[in-house]
Amino acid sequence: MKRVYLDHSATTPVHPRVALAAMNFMMNEYGNASSVHTQGQRAGQAVEHAREQVAGMIGANPREIIFTSGATEADNLALRGIAEMHRERGDHIITTAVEHHAILHACDALEKDGFRITRLAVDGEGRVDPDDVAEAIEPGTILISVMLANNEVGTLQPVEEIVEIAREHDVWVHTDAVQVAGQLPVDVDALGVDLASFSAHKMYGPKGVGCLYIRRGTRIRAQMFGGHHERWLRAGTENVPGIVGFGEACALADEELAYRRSHLTALRDHLIEGLEARIPDVMLNGHRTERLPGNVNVCIPGVEGEAMLLHLDMKGISASSGSACTSGSLEASHVLLAMGIKHEIAHGSLRLTLGRENTREEIDYLLEILPPIVENLRAMSAWKPGEDTTFSSGGGN
């Protein structure tokens, strides 16, 4: 069975051009980028070429790109790197309740180490209010971290406005741009952020590589020590095949961006319309227009998410409920809860994230497959939307 992959926010297939580049640097150009000899120098040049490709995609200077093992590392490096470097200046960090766990759990750890964290609430569509940011800033605030787009509901955040406020108070701003890169243009100067995280595997690049953009002049403390790699900010033998692949993926994104944007937006809107037409009571999560081109996230009251996923999977469709990272957990999405959605509804979320290779036929297949699954699960459910969900033990009626 040919599968229909609708989980691009979890990870993407590696583009053949990217995979071939990586393969070449595994088998042929395998030198250590720090070595003096030709094989090492060639690897080193390839890393620098990739750095230009990545920088090029986001309007940065190549010297502002620090390669990491992914965005989780980049997020942790940004937060802890700023916090530890500038502790005398302040101990307060502002973020939002809907960040990725890489941010939220890094903040929890910083809190244990004595930093103070403010986690801003969001509105029903998942957006943070810049006025709330302004109000949260205090003299001890050193960093604001707000994601550019949410990985679950796709809502875009007003990062530019937040940067303006932060500038007035001389506070650094970090943004997790993982989900936006490769779908919408990202320009670090237009945004004005000081730090930004990216991950290759969300944009047809390899897993295990990403980067932190660090605006020139912004000082952070390294979190991994060893060799002189990455301007002393991130030790470890360069993952040359991964980095070269990331570079190729960025070049590819630049080439295809306009097409991707319109292709994904068209598929997305077709999908949302189809779901709303065919599934009674379906609720779109996140902002209807201020959202990622490739993101569809709905709640289907009366149905539990995993049960839906399993049925879809048996029909060859890969989707998710909440983010991939939380799928091992049993808790409802922290993002949906922060948006004010009730637990029993949040448990019934379905995230369909689209990619460059998806077709209208695939969307139509999903739209054909899903309604009977929902009907079947709803019929089996112990409660119906609107009904009481008090399931105290015992006590028949």
Add this chain to the structure above:
Amino acid sequence: MKRVYLDHSATTPVHPRVALAAMNFMMNEYGNASSVHTQGQRAGQAVEHAREQVAGMIGANPREIIFTSGATEADNLALRGIAEMHRERGDHIITTAVEHHAILHACDALEKDGFRITRLAVDGEGRVDPDDVAEAIEPGTILISVMLANNEVGTLQPVEEIVEIAREHDVWVHTDAVQVAGQLPVDVDALGVDLASFSAHKMYGPKGVGCLYIRRGTRIRAQMFGGHHERWLRAGTENVPGIVGFGEACALADEELAYRRSHLTALRDHLIEGLEARIPDVMLNGHRTERLPGNVNVCIPGVEGEAMLLHLDMKGISASSGSACTSGSLEASHVLLAMGIKHEIAHGSLRLTLGRENTREEIDYLLEILPPIVENLRAMSAWKPGEDTTFSSGGGN
């Protein structure tokens, strides 16, 4: 020109079987290992299979393996993970002067954070004396980190004996086993260590992946926070192609180990003999027998290392002087200096590290090429071995 690669301690070519496995997980089995759907589950199973392969190579339980982005991360995670978790128990860490910079610089950073570090001296062959370890232990000692074999001079350390001493004092022991894996058997139970670092790219696996072995019951603090990956000890979407490649590389090492050991030892001894026969005053660094099968490291007095490397490179030979990580620096190897070698001699080191694909013909080619290079550079040198090296400015003679 077909190149002769003699820099396997810097990095190795990826074995075709490994590269193909990685390629498959980039292009076909690209799911996120945390996803509920079939594509995710298949990726997850592949990660667990790789975990078994890695654990199998070192006699560990798969649950004791935490995948990382490489050994630099594993080293940092081990040191800081133990230090931060057990700070109330003590603030003292013992290591040696000849560790990899991933250890030494991680220790420097811990020192800045208030930990006390003892860096033990080594003898002329680079070995640490277990008695020195015993003497260095104090009530506040929480961790001893001693590498299994040195990456520059190949000297094996008496880690088993150190573990025995440490056990008496209830101190955890970490070993950086990066250079040994794939050349000699490593059995974490026979060694008795509590933590051990490994890197795939030193053993025909991909760059950007490694692991930390953590003995069951040993508690450490995570250093990267986010999803629930790696038993909460290392967040970040699993680098599935890298991990699968690492697993394959371990399986390959198991299959080939006996052959590799005898093949490398024979080449190494042939190379050492040849160098000693053809290059006047050459000095072997490290222990003559208690050394890695694939390591040759010599000092050639009167010659500077980089100049040798450049000439060798032009003849198609890839070698190194010091480690790849320090080649960007101008300092003489901290390892050779710790062994009591003078600066001007240490600057003339040449490291030739052999791999599974090297042949006797390649060694003979090196032995033919190197002597005239040395002769030429010695003739050009401003000083001869034995001569005064006081080059105070000015003052002709």
Add this chain to the structure above:
Amino acid sequence: MYTDKVMEHFTSPKNVGEIEDFDGEGRVGNPVCGDMMAMQIKVEDNVITDAKFRTFGCGAAIATSSIVTEMAKGKTLEEAEAISNKAVAEALGGLPTNKMHCSNLAADALHNAIADYRERTGGDDGGA
């Protein structure tokens, strides 16, 4: 993730629905966990003659609900009370660790239904 047995009961669950004139009903779970079950039983001569369930929940919740109704049918009340959540998981060939706690409530639902029956009948054997 799930065993074949779990998937079998998940995809073709047995005894879904309600019993019109049930003798006992048990309801367990809560919206925070995302698993809620309602189980109804019919009892004759101290023996469970029918059992049906409705479940809102994940694959494990549905599969455990299904198999527990199968296990209960034909058993005496005492035998059915002896069915533990652990026994249910074992009958399914095991459950993922993270599902053992929250989603494995079907035996509780059954026990609640029996308790409900006993309450209604004041401990008697007769039907509702």
Add this chain to the structure above:
Amino acid sequence: MYTDKVMEHFTSPKNVGEIEDFDGEGRVGNPVCGDMMAMQIKVEDNVITDAKFRTFGCGAAIATSSIVTEMAKGKTLEEAEAISNKAVAEALGGLPTNKMHCSNLAADALHNAIADYRERTGGDDGGA
């Protein structure tokens, strides 16, 4: 890493060796850095007529030594004194940043040789 010009001077260095009856010698560098240079000059009528060097050091050290002897030859002492380390690096099309400090000493060696010559001759022009 290195420019073609550096590699050219490294692989085929000019003016390697010693001048038997040199008029001035400069020695710079130290074993810690790993770069040590000895430069000798021959002076006639205030003009450097010959220059030779011996260097222990990396590619940059050898290349800068070689090019500075070439640059010095035919120059007056004053002109030669005006050759800076920076000018040497530029003549080679640039050097890697980490090599700018330690290995780029050849102009210093030349200046020391000139100073040595001036000392020997008490500031006179005549040969040694």
